[in-house]
Amino acid sequence: MLSERRLEVLRAIVQDYVGTEEPVGSKALTERHNLQVSPATVRNDMAVLEEEGYIAQPHTSAGRVPTDKGYRLFVDKLADVKPLSAAERRAIQSFLGASLDLDDVVARTVRLLAQLTRQVAVVQYPSLSRSTVRHVELLSLAPARLMLVLITDTGRVEQRMVDCPAPFGETSIADLRARLNSRIVGERFAEVPRLVADLADSFEPEERGTVSVVLSTLFETLVEEKEERLMIGGTANLTRFAQDFPLTIRPVLEALEEHVVLLKLLGEAKDPGMTVRIGHENAHEGLTSTSVVSVGYGSGGEAVAKLGVVGPTRMDYPGTMGAVRAVARYVGQILAEN
Amino acid sequence: MLSERRLEVLRAIVQDYVGTEEPVGSKALTERHNLQVSPATVRNDMAVLEEEGYIAQPHTSAGRVPTDKGYRLFVDKLADVKPLSAAERRAIQSFLGASLDLDDVVARTVRLLAQLTRQVAVVQYPSLSRSTVRHVELLSLAPARLMLVLITDTGRVEQRMVDCPAPFGETSIADLRARLNSRIVGERFAEVPRLVADLADSFEPEERGTVSVVLSTLFETLVEEKEERLMIGGTANLTRFAQDFPLTIRPVLEALEEHVVLLKLLGEAKDPGMTVRIGHENAHEGLTSTSVVSVGYGSGGEAVAKLGVVGPTRMDYPGTMGAVRAVARYVGQILAEN
DNA sequence: TTTGGCACTCGCCGCGGCTGAGTGCCAGGG
DNA sequence: CCCTGGCACTCAGCCGCGGCGAGTGCCAAA
Numbered sequence: 001m002l003s004e005r006r007l008e009v010l011r012a013i014v015q016d017y018v019g020t021e022e023p024v025g026s027k028a029l030t031e032r033h034n035l036q037v038s039p040a041t042v043r044n045d046m047a048v049l050e051e052e053g054y055i056a057q058p059h060t061s062a063g064r065v066p067t068d069k070g071y072r073l074f075v076d077k078l079a080d081v082k083p084l085s086a087a088e089r090r091a092i093q094s095f096l097g098a099s100l101d102l103d104d105v106v107a108r109t110v111r112l113l114a115q116l117t118r119q120v121a122v123v124q125y126p127s128l129s130r131s132t133v134r135h136v137e138l139l140s141l142a143p144a145r146l147m148l149v150l151i152t153d154t155g156r157v158e159q160r161m162v163d164c165p166a167p168f169g170e171t172s173i174a175d176l177r178a179r180l181n182s183r184i185v186g187e188r189f190a191e192v193p194r195l196v197a198d199l200a201d202s203f204e205p206e207e208r209g210t211v212s213v214v215l216s217t218l219f220e221t222l223v224e225e226k227e228e229r230l231m232i233g234g235t236a237n238l239t240r241f242a243q244d245f246p247l248t249i250r251p252v253l254e255a256l257e258e259h260v261v262l263l264k265l266l267g268e269a270k271d272p273g274m275t276v277r278i279g280h281e282n283a284h285e286g287l288t289s290t291s292v293v294s295v296g297y298g299s300g301g302e303a304v305a306k307l308g309v310v311g312p313t314r315m316d317y318p319g320t321m322g323a324v325r326a327v328a329r330y331v332g333q334i335l336a337e338n
Numbered sequence: 339m340l341s342e343r344r345l346e347v348l349r350a351i352v353q354d355y356v357g358t359e360e361p362v363g364s365k366a367l368t369e370r371h372n373l374q375v376s377p378a379t380v381r382n383d384m385a386v387l388e389e390e391g392y393i394a395q396p397h398t399s400a401g402r403v404p405t406d407k408g409y410r411l412f413v414d415k416l417a418d419v420k421p422l423s424a425a426e427r428r429a430i431q432s433f434l435g436a437s438l439d440l441d442d443v444v445a446r447t448v449r450l451l452a453q454l455t456r457q458v459a460v461v462q463y464p465s466l467s468r469s470t471v472r473h474v475e476l477l478s479l480a481p482a483r484l485m486l487v488l489i490t491d492t493g494r495v496e497q498r499m500v501d502c503p504a505p506f507g508e509t510s511i512a513d514l515r516a517r518l519n520s521r522i523v524g525e526r527f528a529e530v531p532r533l534v535a536d537l538a539d540s541f542e543p544e545e546r547g548t549v550s551v552v553l554s555t556l557f558e559t560l561v562e563e564k565e566e567r568l569m570i571g572g573t574a575n576l577t578r579f580a581q582d583f584p585l586t587i588r589p590v591l592e593a594l595e596e597h598v599v600l601l602k603l604l605g606e607a608k609d610p611g612m613t614v615r616i617g618h619e620n621a622h623e624g625l626t627s628t629s630v631v632s633v634g635y636g637s638g639g640e641a642v643a644k645l646g647v648v649g650p651t652r653m654d655y656p657g658t659m660g661a662v663r664a665v666a667r668y669v670g671q672i673l674a675e676n
Numbered sequence: 677t678t679t680g681g682c683a684c685t686c687g688c689c690g691c692g693g694c695t696g697a698g699t700g701c702c703a704g705g706g
Numbered sequence: 707c708c709c710t711g712g713c714a715c716t717c718a719g720c721c722g723c724g725g726c727g728a729g730t731g732c733c734a735a736a
Contacts, residue, residue: 023698025697025698025699026698026699027697027698028697028698037709037710038709038710038711039698039710039711040709040710040711040712041708041709041710043698043699043700044700044708044709046699047699047700057698057699058718059717059718060698060699060716060717060718061697061698061699061715061716061717061718062697062698062699062717062718063697063698063699064698100498101497101498101499134479135477135479135485137475137477137487139473139475139489141472141473141489147473147489147495149475149487149495149497151477151479151485151497155499157485157487157495157497159439159487159489159495160438160439161439161493233595234595235573235591235594235595236588236591236592236595238591239587239588239591249577249587250574250577253573253574253576253577254574256573257571257572257573257574361729363728363729363730364729364730365728365729366728366729375678375679376678376679376680377679377680377729378678378679378680378681379677379678379679381729381730381731382677382678382731384730385730385731395729395730396687397685397686397687398685398686398687398729398730399684399685399686399687399728399729399730400686400687400728400729400730401728401729401730402729677736678735678736679734679735679736680733680734680735680736681732681733681734681735682731682732682733683730683731683732684729684730684731684732685728685729685730685731686727686728686729686730687726687727687728687729688725688726688727688728689724689725689726690723690724690725690726691722691723691724692721692722692723693720693721693722694719694720694721695718695719695720695721696717696718696719697716697717697718698715698716698717699714699715699716699717700713700714700715700716701712701713701714701715702711702712702713703710703711703712704709704710704711704712705708705709705710705711706707706708706709706710
């Protein structure tokens with residue numbers, strides 16, 4: 001177990017390094033933080049911290065830099081989430097308050113988060129399986145062609161074409177529509193397949209085939225494929241780390257374009273509260289020198305999706321966590337009002 | 339007017355520079371292209387070309403580099419669009435062929451274009467005002483709350499909430515829905531406001547207010563605000579120009595995040611065929627060192643939107659133009675089949 | 677108009693020395 | 707036992723230097 005002062009030294013190292021982006025030495029530390037001890041003592045402490053793997057030197061005779069393990073300790077034990085300033089909160093409220101529909105909410109949230117944290121923002125659309133059904137609509141576009149529209153309580157709208165094996169009359173459509181709605185409105189999407197499993201049985205034999213095709217294409221595609229969408233923004237912020245540029249930024253941009261990767265990443269954060277994944281804790285190769293701060297959000301009590309930011313491991317964790325959490329809360333509020 | 343050989347020299351310079359990314363000198367030119375003249379002659383020609391502003395030297399005693407004006411001449415007079423290889427065409431077809439719906443088509447197109455050109459791809463969603471109405475749907479979500487869903491012939495679906503001043507009965511909704519559909523199905527969106535202007539008049543006085551609110555919120559928002567959307571991809575390709583990195587890439591990423599800017603850019607390209615804007619021809623400041631190759635696409639004869647790529651002025655114009663044109667054609671085909 | 681020759685320019689590269697921040701170690705003192 | 711000041715050592719980064727070579731412009735001859 002590390003002594004109180006050594007933890008304090010680690011905290012100081014993290015703070016200074018985040019601020020200056022340069023390896024920090026013992027002398028600078030004692031000057032910038034009033035540690036009440038001499039540089040020599042700090043040196044000894046740093047030697048111990050290095051021994052334990054919390055910090056490292058880029059090369060001999062340079063200052064120290066926190067390791068992933070060091071950041072982890074910092075985040076877990078040494079840092080508090082920094083609340084936003086009143087001005088920032090007002091900015092959030094006025095910016096998100098003017099949203100028109102779900103697409104707009106998501107788009108604005110991404111911009112806002114990128115701006116507040118000066119990092120790359122990622123916002124997942126409210127997940128279907130965790131939302132409830134507000135309305136189902138069936139439209140006949142052509143004799144054997146239907147369009148199915150789903151509306152969720154979070155305002156998300158999904159539609160899909162369905163090609164029927166045989167023409168399907170208007171009255172049958174109305175019938176199916178009514179039955180679908182009466183069965184599943186207010187239910188969670190995850191429950192829908194179960195709830196409508198036997199729906200085809202109650203139709204005339206010659207219509208049964210069509211109904212079951214509609215139902216299966218429908219729920220398969222909606223639940224499985226279109227389930228997860230997300231929007232990212234603020235990629236220009238990546239250029240702020242001029243460091244070892246092309247090498248660092250390339251794999252990150254590539255990873256960000258792979259929405260599947262990001263969704264998996266967000267999905268792995270099981271904690272419904274805030275999750276911070278640091279450096280190599282991220283499974284994906286392109287993101288091993290970045291940290292991901294994510295949190296669930298949703299209208300009312302439950303989280304229906306996640307949002308967060310991706311930035312260098314050398315980031316301002318307290319500030320970022322504060323911004324992410326605050327934005328998540330306001331978005332939840334906006335969705336609930338909808 | 340430049341002599342034939344001087345044009346040939348310019349073409350050779352552009353080709354070599356695009357290939358090597360390094361200023362090209364007179365000797366290298368005569369070696370790599372069989373110009374049948376000596377380096378000294380080429381030097382004289384280059385002096386003239388520089389005089390005329392087609393090429394420039396980064397610094398004394400270095401090779402020459404094409405200017406924007408040089409690229410312009412190259413594109414206009416010296417280059418042919420390079421058709422794709424059979425393999426590439428097959429790739430396009432199989433990749434786009436599997437698309438499910440419009441979102442999917444657009445997403446796949448972006449990926450495809452980015453991959454083919456190894457540059458940043460931009461695809462605009464089919465514009466509403468240039469599409470025709472396939473179907474209009476009105477749903478009652480709550481007594482005084484409607485949802486309006488528009489489906490276009492290109493498969494695009496737009497929805498919007500409408501808060502009514504007073505409750506609106508089911509039969510009235512059905513009535514309005516039927517009248518709307520009978521009036522505007524098959525018509526262009528741009529015509530819709532005109533076509534339904536007098537629709538409210540035919541309703542009972544007490545419903546008139548609601549109907550007109552529905553119509554106005556509706557068409558205003560849809561036509562004006564949600565008109566233009568686009569998707570971009572392949573930003574990781576920006577990292578291929580390691581050159582003066584952070585400075586170059588930053589403003590481009592910023593510009594790409596401003597969809598409004600890109601839409602304006604695409605909109606300015608009046609030519610329904612292919613348009614190439616080189617360097618400073620792009621009004622936006624962040625894009626003055628990039629070129630934009632864009633082309634309209636659409637189902638059937640008319641262009642309903644644009645797609646293109648953004649890359650460094652030093653790009654393979656013939657190849658890029660070939661890829662952009664080919665992709666646009668296939669996308670049009672896919673949309674027409676829908 | 678083209679060509680070979682020639683002197684000149686100047687960015688790039690590798691070398692070597694200097695500097696200074698930072699370290700590790702040690703002996704002395706609370 | 708822990709802290710402290712002192713001291714020698716290390717090494718990345720910076721600067722200036724000289725040589726190299728690709729490339730140029732000019733000129734006189736064909």
